[in-house]
Amino acid sequence: MVDASGRATSAGAPETATGPDGSPHAIFGLAPREDSGSETLGRYRYQAEVAARDCLAMLTEDGIDFVVCEWHEDFVVAFTDGAVELVSVKHREENQGTWTLVKLCKTGGLTHLFDRWCACGCAANVRLRLATNAAMNPANAGPLARMCGPDPEITDGLSAMVDTVARQMLKVRWDEPYDNVPETPKVPLADIQIPSGFAERVRQFLAVLEISCDPPQRAHITDVNIQSLLVPAVERLQLTHVDMAASYRNIVDRIERANRDESDRGQLAAYLADPSRVRYSTQMRQRIARRTITRDVLRAEMAYTSVQLATFPRGQVPLVAPGGARLKRKLSRGLVPSDEAAFAERLRSAWYATWSERRSGLTGDDTDLLNLSTDVLEVVFECKRHARSQIQDGSAYGSMMNDLIAQRLKVDGLSTPPPFLVKDQHLLGLAYQLCDECLFYFSENFDADGEAS
Known part of the structure; x- marks a missing residue:
């Protein structure tokens, strides 16, 4: 794992963590699976760059209010209409192939995202996104992705898919302490008895989920983000003399610092999804602030070249201020x-x-x-x-x-x-x-x- 100073450390025993109400929340006390080396840091950097895509979108889209970094692979996009989107980022090396349905549930973040959604009370203002650089296996994960969302592309076989996903999550629960996935006896997959109401909860989960393969590969994401997101934002804001590479680097560094704020690992999404969150403690609001990226934060991270700024904008007839x-x-x-x-x-x-x-x-x-x-x-x-x-x-x-x-x-x-x-x-x-x-x-x-x- 990576400590608050950015140093790689070995994974140790789970630390005590709490949710917004102060109750134990074991999953957020677990150390990330990746525990050392430049490969780990590279994955963390990639996850920060995926989060940067939504952060940069704030500069051109009025609908996004702010972004909160929860953990290395998780962030929350808060919208001005009160909706929130829980995002889980999963990087997959190109030589690892496509995502299968089984791998999505086990290591691809699907069960993790389900648990986070349940912790938010399955609130109506919460939607979900699993963002990954890898493609879906056309035999199983591909159809699953096409069945997700409020307006799924395909609906034939949805009930069977819901049961399949439910059983896979129940199997994952045997080895992972997810609070919102029931514990069932260890039996062959086909013999797992789905607890009452769990399949319907999984169906609701898929209805608010997007599986996105939009993020570029790690080798290309920096250039793509600068050219497709930062440059248009700078043009929209009519900024001049902006050092694009340095500005982008500053923004991603700022996101990484928010990710590394490990003073408390409790889930913050439930707080953000609560319309009455003002009633929460000052300590909770301070935790949120340390992890929040706003438009002002992004502008403060902009780097400029040493070109001298003109007192009056060049190439225009000088304006005279009204009044005086x-x-x-x-x-x-x-x-x-x-x-x-x-x-x-x-x-x-x-x-x-x-x-x-x-x-x-x-x-x-x-x-x-x-x-x-x-x-x-x-x-x-x-x-x-x-x-x-x-x-x-x-x-x-x-x-x-x-x-x-x-x-x-x-x-x-x-x-x-x-x-x-x-x-x-x-x-x-x-x-x-x-x-x-x-x-x-x-x-x-x-x-x-x-x-x-």
Whole structure:
């Protein structure tokens, strides 16, 4: 297995693990089967790259809210409509051939995924996906895949398939401690008696399951993900000077770090599927946060080249920001020199043009702007407090305040990275825009709309 620092360690005895309600959940205390070597790390990297496919889709699809990494081979996609998708990733070497139905149930994650679904109470808002790079054996696993989902491609023989899958899961249960698979006597496969209600539960399971062979092979997944997912996302977000390879590497590294957060191995999917999850403990919410990948996380991992960013977007007629009268009056009241006031208005237009070009058009734009504005205002008010403390006898402090803002408002000094590449001048422009919106003054407050300049 791999510890929190990424070092390969030998598999030991199962550790105690708990579910969201604090009860023992043995399956999540088991160490992964792969226990050492570069082959193990390669599989873990592949699983992270499969998860990266859904993470990158967040940048272009409004319907995805966030992704939570549960374990090396598992992640959960949460959607804005409240639905969640439990995903299990299974890598198979090319020389191992196709998946058979028996192998799918035993080592291919099918029984594992069934157990996770049952742990979520088989909730109506939960769907499932088994993602693998290998093809299905056309004699048995292929027909199974075509019988899955709410609108199966084929339905003839479904009852017989349900019984076959149920018996295979019951057989797997003899050696694997799955909490939601009944224990039955060890007899020949054909003689296994399916417990009452279990076959119907398996039928429901297949109705919400997708078996996907879309993920590329390990040797090709990096290039495919960059070209088919990251590049279109960068174009959609209108980002420039993005180092694609470095950005992708950062994103996958971030997913791996979330996978390695082993402070608690309890299943998180049941929590995510619960519409009333706000009632859970702060500790549970913190565990979720450590494993969560959001749009903001992805943007923060973007790497940029050293190309100098232009203050105004190149190749366009420079935009002039609307408004500006209140900013002019406030700078005048604060005794900011007229040439500095004119430069402030130019920077406000530079911010307006840059924001107009680089905003994504997605629902997260308002939150991005709010977060960035809050960071900018925090610096502005620090500068205002310092300027006021240095001025005696009630003299105007606006000019000193303006100087301090120019000195201290830097991209590198923000508490969180901006949602896209900006330079210090853009932050000053945003500050002047916030002033024009009457969020702060360069003097004591006054009626900036009613007073002539």
